[in-house]
Amino acid sequence: MSAPRPIRTLLVANRGEIAVRVIRTARRMGLATVAVFSDADAGAAHVMAADTALRIGPPPARASYLDAGAILAAARATGADAVHPGYGFLAENAEFAEACAAAGLVFVGPPPAAIRAMGDKGRSRALMQAAGIPVLPGTQGEDQAPEALAAAAAAIGFPVLVKPSAGGGGKGMRVVADAAALPEALAAARREAASAFGDDRLILERYLPAPRHVEVQVFADGFGRTVHLFERGCSVQRRHQKVIEEAPAPGLSDALRQGLRQAAIRCAEAVGYIGAGTVEFLVADDHFFAMEMNTRLQVEHPVTEAITGLDLVEWQIRVAGGEPLPLGQEAIAASGHAVEARLCAEDPARDFLPQTGRLVHFDLPAGRAGIRIDAGVRAGDSVSVHYDSLIAKVIAHGADRGEAVRRLHAALAATEVVGLATNRAFLAAILAHPAFTAGTAGAGGDVDTGFIERHRADLLAEAPPPDEPVIALAAFAALRRAEQAALPEDHASPWSATDGWRLGGRATLPVALEHDGGTTRIEAAWRDGGYELRLGEAVHRVEGSMDGEGRIALRLDDRLVRARAVAEGAGLTLFVDGQEHRVTLVDPRQPPVAHRSDAGHLASPMPGLVIAVPAAPGDAVEKGAPLVVIEAMKMEHTIAAPRAGRVQSIAVAVGDQVAAGAELVVLEAES
Incomplete structure (x- = not known):
């Protein structure tokens, strides 16, 4: 081991929530921090969080965040002595790690040789087999000819899993049911792998239809010590991408846990690993099979931090600077349970189509007991087409799995996003599903990689149309907004009164609200302190208040209801009891607009x-x-x-x- 190299200025070669998260720890450690940004991120949260920031190029990642030369130039310009790559982008790029060393910079990550060995899934399979770690039948990626891959698939037996040899995050992976579907799957996987990782090589593996996905967090220093920080359950996935993660993984026997942990340590030791890494396994019928080793920090690392009380980024920085591991295996303990949900800008109702645009309103439940928020955006920011759809991670810790799941569900219920569709309700539906909560005693229910597809109808069930209390809240908010908009600048003027007084009696106003369930027409009449709302044959008395941030406290007849109303043009989003309802105020005097529909x-x-x-x-x-x-x-x-x-x-x-x-x-x- 070389002499320690204390780090004083850390450049974070990434963006979004991971950049904010790394900067937070670095500043707590007393390090100066440098952010880099593309033109699309000039005012982003990670830029504002750092001590200084430099532009590195236009929005496309290849011309900015993946431009190693631009990042090294930024390090020279700012006097940085270390680079933290976060995850994704350059985190698993051995050439970038070598370029950092050549430039005299500390790379906060594993040695380039370890990145190469484990970054190539074919080579890593061979290394794991040599270390006595079981793997699924498959190819090592030596022969990339289509006919060779077709022959290998036939020998493995369908269905097979096609996956890029480089990279991770589920990108490029395809399940192929039969030989006829293989050519198209190979072509699509090659395209996506080349785009995401700059490497279009593929490997094949036997496909297990519904295993559990379990990973073990490992850490090693330059003094020959390697430890595990327990395991995580990552089985709730969609298109091979993780959606919900938890630690420790539920539903495993003690013997299986110990086997996974020891196999992960052997894997790290086999390549002379240093730093943070994750070894991923599939578990079926109490047997495990190693898939790969991710030579970086994982998106889901906060659940490990929650149960251990450790800061994995601090450990990364200390180990990269030449220090030994802060703790030995016997001193590392786990307490309670933690669950993480990935909040993404995507529309579950449209097959999870990613969303782009401006976040008109973005309010996350920070400060709650047991809740941690890692976010890379703020209200007013835009989600760009150039980067992935992850906008925040919501993490809950509790004394046991049941408490952690309940806390996370409550936090998602309190999450408010307007301007873009998100998967918030979908995440909440997963956490509330009986098949997921059945694991609260540790059994894990039927939580495996087939969970979402198996329960898809429940998880994506259409929300019921707004009920009368929601309609009343929407009408109240619409009326108050209309009154405020109509106020003259001279508030002392009699024309500023908003009580509906007219010479011939109190005024009434027709209100029409368009929503998913159709259009609801309301006749509103002003009454002392509030309104009288007629909905069909029903008449309700409402009175209350709405503050400048849209918080409503409303007395509806004899019931008190609370909500938040956020305006966006003629639209109004109401957050009520953990549900969100979108309504549009329409002028009932205007004829309906004909919507063009042409499926061709x-x-x-x-x-x-x-x-x-x-x-x-x-x-x-x-x-x-x-x-x-x-x-x-x-x-x-x-x-x-x-x-x-x-x-x-x-x-x-x-x-x-x-x-x-x-x-x-x-x-x-x-x-």
């Missing part, structure tokens, strides 16, 4: 880059056939035929940048 004109659901056009004008296609593939927010999105028909025209080509709503394809119905 297919538009881009979001801004993105056209990376493939499988169809051509004149093609006859079946329902579900891929027509255009768009890359956005680090993911591929396939625009498929909504019905059988013939392609009349295609308005885009590979390489085109398209806006949301741009026409892509015109599809004629087959006569």
Whole structure:
């Protein structure tokens, strides 16, 4: 081990919540901090959190956050002596780690040799096998020829899992049910792997339909010591990407836990590992199989911090600076249970389509007992098409799994986002599902990688239309907003009165609210201290207050109800009892607007880059056939035929940048 190199100025080569999180620890340790940013992030939260920040390029990640030269230049310009890569981007790039060393910078991560050994999934499989760690039948990635991969798939047996040899995060992975589907899956996986990791090599593995996904956090120093920090359960996944994570992993026997932990330590020792790493396993029928080692900090590391009381980023910085591990294995203890939910800008009702745009309102339940928030955005920020859809992580810690799950569910119920659709309600539905909560005693219920698909109908059930209390709250908020907008500047003027007084008696006002359940028409009449609302045959007396931040305390007849109302143009979002309701105030005197609907004109659901056009004008296609593939927010999105028909025209080509709503394809119905 070389002599210790104390770190004084740390550059964080990342963005979003992980950059904010690393900066928080670095500043607590007394280090100066440097942020880097693209043009899209000039005013971002991580930029504001650091002591200084430098622009490194335009919005596309390849021209900024993945530009090693620009980051090293920023380090030189600011006098940084160390670089923390966070996760993603350059965190698992051995060449970048070597470039940091060549520039005299401390790379806060493992040695380049370990990154290479474990960053290549084929090579890591061979190393794990040599260390006596079981792996699933599969390929090592030596022969990338399509015919070789087809032969290997047949030998493994379908279904098989196609996965990039480099990178992680579920990107590029495809489950292939039969030989006929293999060529298209290989092509799509290669495209996504090349885009995400700059490496299109693939490996194949036997696909287990519903195993548990368990990972073990390991840490090693330069003095030959390696420890584990227990395991995490990451089985609740969608498209091979983690949605809910928890520590410790539920439903494992003591013998299985010990086997996983020791296997993870052997894996780290086999490559001379230093720093933080995670060894990932699949568990089925009380047997485990190693998948890979992620040579970086994981998105879900906060649940490990919650149960151990340790700061993993501080450990990373100390070990990278040449210090020994702060604690030995016997001194590391776990207490209670922790659960994390990934809050993402995506629309579950539209097959989880990522969302872009401005966060009009963003309020997270920080400060609650047992709750931690890691966020990379604030109200007023924009979510860009150039980066992934994760906007915050909500973490709960409790004395046991039941308390942690209840606290996290309550925190999600108190989370308020307006401006973009999110998966908040979907996450809450998972936490409330009986099959998930069945594991509160430690059994884990039926929480495996098939959980979401198995319970999809429950988790994505349509919310009921707003009931009368919600309608009353919406009407009250709309009326108060209209009154405030109509106030003259001279508040002493008699014309500033908002009590509805008219010469011939109190005024009434028709109010129409459009919502998912249709349109509700209300007749509102002013009464002392409030309104009288007529909804059909029902008449309700309402009175109360709404403050400047939209918080409503309303007496509805003999019941007190509370809510928050957030305006966005003519729209109004109400947060009531953990539910959100979106309504639009419409002028009942105007005729309804006719909405054009033409299933033959297919538009881009979001801004993105056209990376493939499988169809051509004149093609006859079946329902579900891929027509255009768009890359956005680090993911591929396939625009498929909504019905059988013939392609009349295609308005885009590979390489085109398209806006949301741009026409892509015109599809004629087959006569």
